[in-house]
Amino acid sequence: RSHLNYILVNMAVANLIVSSVGSFTCFYCFAFRYMALGPLGCKIEGFTASLGGMVSLWSLAVIAFERWLVICKPLGNFAFKSEHALFFCALTWFFALCAAIPPLVGWSRYIPEGMQCSCGPDWYTTGNKYNTESFVL
Numbered sequence: 444r445s446h447l448n449y450i451l452v453n454m455a456v457a458n459l460i461v462s463s464v465g466s467f468t469c470f471y472c473f474a475f476r477y478m479a480l481g482p483l484g485c486k487i488e489g490f491t492a493s494l495g496g497m498v499s500l501w502s503l504a505v506i507a508f509e510r511w512l513v514i515c516k517p518l519g520n521f522a523f524k525s526e527h528a529l530f531f532c533a534l535t536w537f538f539a540l541c542a543a544i545p546p547l548v549g550w551s552r553y554i555p556e557g558m559q560c561s562c563g564p565d566w567y568t569t570g571n572k573y574n575t576e577s578f579v580l
Contacts, residue, residue, distance in 0.1 A: 447509065449528040453535060454502035461495035464488060465561065472560035489553030489562035490543050496537035503533045 466538075468488040472479050480488070491577050509523050546564055553562045 446523055446525045446528040447506070449525065449532055450502050450505050451507070453532040454499050457495040457498035457535075458538075459495075461492055461499070464491040464495075469560050473558075476554040477559050478567065480561065485555055485562040486547060487554045489564065490547060492561070493546075493553075493564060494539050494543040497542055498535050501535035501538055503527075505535060527554075 465488065468480065468484065478485055505528075508527075512518065512521060512523055545551060552565045554567075555561070555564045556563045556566075
């Protein structure tokens with residue numbers, strides 16, 4: 444058992460969630476040529492796609508960080524163990540939930556996008572009610 448396997452399984456589970464929910468939604472809505480699942484279905488699909496996508500991306504970041512630790516050894520003889528991998532797996536889900544939940548509770552929203560057969564965060568509305576801007580120095 445490698446500690447890296449925990450992170451890979453974490454990413455596989457996230458991708459499975461995205462593909463299972465997203466595939467069903469897309470096939471169903473393509474048949475009707477619009478978002479036939481209604482606003483609730485749009486919220487569910489947008490949330491699961493955002494959540495799974497972000498967990499997958501954060502898992503890739505953890506893998507890159509772990510590889511950097513192993514190759515560059517910036518912390519000396521630090522060993523990345525299974526406990527660290529499990530902590531970072533939990534952290535990926537926490538970060539993804541922090542970004543995917545706000546549109547469900549009124550900070551932005553999930554809307555149909557593209558061909559109106561899948562949903563995602565509202566990137567298009569420019570009003571202050573739905574968007575925020577962050578500046579990093």
